[in-house]
Amino acid sequence: MNFDQVHQRHNTYSIKWDGAQDVYQNPEVIPMWIADMDFQSPKPIIEAVQKQVAQGIYGYTVEPGMTEIPSVIAQWLQQRNAWQIVPENLGYSAGVVNGLSMAIRGLTKEGDAIITQTPLYGHFKLAIEASKRQLITNPLMKTAQGYQIDWVDLETKIQTHHVKMAILCNPHNPTGRVWTPAELRHFVQICQKYQVIILSDDIHSDLILPGNHYSPLATVCPEYQDHMITFKSPSKTFNLAGFQFAYYYTTNEAYQTAMQQAASYASNPDLPTTLALPALKAAYQAGQPWLDELLIYLADNLQFLTDQIESQTKAQVTRSQATYLAWIDVSYLKVSEEQLQMALDQGGVGVQTNEEFDLTAQDGLFIRLNFATPRTILEEGIQRLIKVLQDLDQA
Structure with a gap:
């Protein structure tokens, strides 16, 4: 696979x-x-x-559970994660966020508290608040060793707010942290103590x-495991988000x-x-060689x-362990988020900043940048970003 090849994506409904x-x-x-x-x-x-596509008929698709798909997923999870599942225990949704929303609405009541870590993936907040539940945030701690969970804050807030559900992002978006087995056990121990349902967005x-x-x-x-639900999809891995499918x-x-x-209250969400x-x-049966090459390319892009x-610049790039999303600390700049956004826009680089991740000025100033792009595009984007940061620092 030639990941350096540039594809024209304008006028493709992207x-x-x-x-x-x-x-x-x-x-x-x-x-x-x-x-x-x-x-x-x-x-x-x-x-x-x-x-x-060549068959020319595009009617409703059969339920995944009526096909070989559950066994294909089970084989992939065994191969990739040494995770042996029972295929009959799989469920399906139009996307991970859709599945999370189904769990929130099905397993909690209006007004219930749901906790997750910040910086958070913005759709967590949207799913919680659209369901009329209460969002409780557990800010990650930025340390020299990387982002860490604040365990005291987590347990205190679960107890104080009578939290019913926790959403864990594993690996974490946007920081790219891959939680260790010890961290996962500690997280579960706290949730188990207060009988908190865990939704793990993987x-x-x-x-x-x-x-x-x-x-x-x-x-x-x-x-x-009877008190947790794990959500996965091939969408990010193989660039299939437009197919709207998760499990x-x-x-x-x-x-x-x-x-x-x-x-059942929605329209065929599964x-x-x-x-x-x-x-x-095809992805799970024949995509592994491509994925192996992709991960090497992404690591090189990140470096x-x-x-x-x-x-x-004085910016600090988080040492991400996963994803193709760089988390960049530009808190040294003496500008507001609005000023940063305007400068980046004018400078010709489209990224996301604090507000998308439920961060305020008190948390610092951050940029999330997608580096899953051919090197020539990345080079131009990074040059533009650097110029914007240099200009803002000198202003």
């Missing part, structure tokens, strides 16, 4: 590229914001999708950068029933699109942008 004009004022902006990659999916996926778990190791929460703490796993039949009942199932099957940014 949110990242065509939708950037609704977010940024600069028509020449390089979009490095939303989390999809500028790489073609593996050839086996493209061939499987083309075969499905959508980035196949994007673990070389030298790091991911553990599914259920494998680390099987004794509490979740829980050994708790009551959780499955409650989520399905919550889903039916996949016509192309989703053949794409997943490149880190070297460039830290050698030419």
Whole structure:
């Protein structure tokens, strides 16, 4: 796979590229914001999708559980994560956020408190507040060793606010932390003490950068697996977000029933699109070689942008262990978030900042940048970013 190849994504109905004009004022902006990659999916996926398209009929798709898909997923989880699941315990949704919303609505009541770590993935907040639940935040601690969970704050807030549910992002978006087995056990111990339901968003778990190791929460703490739901999808891994398909796993039949009942209020939220199932099957059965090459390319991109940014500015790039999202600390700048956003827009680089991650000025000033793009595009984007940071620092 040639990850250096540049693909024209304008006029392809791409949110990242065509939708950037609704977010940024600069028509020449390089979009490095939303989390999809500028790489073609593996050839086996493209061939499987083309075969499905060629039949020319695009009606409703059968339930995944009525096909071989559950066993394909089970084989992938065993191969990738040494996680042996019971395929019948899988559930399905139109996306991970959709699945999280089903769990929130099915397993908690209006007004219930739900806790998650900040900086947070913005859709966690939207899903919680749209369901009329109370968002409780557990700010991560930024240390010399990387981001850490504040255990005292976590337990205090769970107890004080009578928290019913916790959402864990494993690995964490946007910081790229891969939680260790010891950290996962500590997290579960606190939740178990107060009987808190755990939703584990593991959508980035196949994007673990070389030298790091991911553990599914259920494998680390099987004794509490009846009180947790793990959400996954091939969407981030193989650039299939447009197919709108995810799956979740829980050994708790009551959780499955409650989520399905919550889903019944929506419009076919668990039916996949016509192309989703053949794409997943091809990805999980033949996508591994492509993924191995991708992770090396992403690690090189991250090292490149880190070297460039830290050698030419005072910004600090988080040593990410996973994902293709760089988390950059620019708190040294004496500007507001609005001033930073305006300067970045004018400078032609489209990224995301504090507000998207429920951070305030008191938390510092941060940028999230998507580096899953060919090196030539990345080089231009980073040059633009560096110039903006230098100009702001000198102003």
